[in-house]
Amino acid sequence: MTSPAADQRLRDLAILRRVRDRMDREYAHPLDVEALALGANMSAGHLSRRFKAAYGESPYSYLMTRRIERAMALLRGTDLSVTAVCFAVGCSSLGTFSTRFTELVGVPPSAYREQAVRIESAGLPSCVAKQVTRPVRNREAPLARPHLT
Structure with missing residues (x-):
C-alpha cells in the first residue's frame, strides 16, 4: 500500500507530464506559466517549483x-x-x-x-x-x- 504523500506525488507527476505535453504541442502559441498553471489547477509558483523539481528546469526554459x-x-x-x-x-x-x-x-x-x-x-x-x-x-x-x- 502506498502512502498519501506518494499518491500525491504520482498525481503531481501526471499533471506535470500533461503540462509538458501541452508545451510540446502548443509551442508556437502564446504560453506563459500563468496559463499553464491555470490549466493544471495550480498556482504559477507551485507549478514552477514542481516542474523544476521534476524536470530540472523551469517551464519557461523547457518551452x-x-x-x-x-x-x-x-x-x-x-x-x-x-x-x-x-x-x-x-x-x-x-x-x-x-x-x-x-x-x-x-x-x-x-x-x-x-x-x-x-x-x-x-x-x-x-x-x-x-x-x-x-x-x-x-x-x-x-x-x-x-x-x-
Missing part, C-alpha cells in the same frame, strides 16, 4: 528549448528568414529569440543556418546531422573560440 529545437529544424529545412522563424515558433521578440538561440546552440541563428548547410552538403545522414546540431540545455553551449590564422 524555449522546444521552440529553439523547432527553429533549428526550420532554419535547416526552409528558406524562411530568421525573423519569420522567430514568429513561427511562438517567440514575440527577435532579440530574446536570438539571445536564447545563441545560449542554447552556441551560435546565432544565421550562423547556425550556414553551418547546417555545410553539414548537409557534407552528406551526413539526417539522423546524425540532427544529433550534431541538437541544442544544449541550461546554457551549456561551449563558447565559440576565435579562429587564429
Whole structure:
C-alpha cells in the first residue's frame, strides 16, 4: 500500500507530464506559466517549483528549448528568414529569440543556418546531422573560440 504523500506525488507527476505535453504541442502559441498553471489547477509558483523539481528546469526554459529545437529544424529545412522563424515558433521578440538561440546552440541563428548547410552538403545522414546540431540545455553551449590564422 502506498502512502498519501506518494499518491500525491504520482498525481503531481501526471499533471506535470500533461503540462509538458501541452508545451510540446502548443509551442508556437502564446504560453506563459500563468496559463499553464491555470490549466493544471495550480498556482504559477507551485507549478514552477514542481516542474523544476521534476524536470530540472523551469517551464519557461523547457518551452524555449522546444521552440529553439523547432527553429533549428526550420532554419535547416526552409528558406524562411530568421525573423519569420522567430514568429513561427511562438517567440514575440527577435532579440530574446536570438539571445536564447545563441545560449542554447552556441551560435546565432544565421550562423547556425550556414553551418547546417555545410553539414548537409557534407552528406551526413539526417539522423546524425540532427544529433550534431541538437541544442544544449541550461546554457551549456561551449563558447565559440576565435579562429587564429
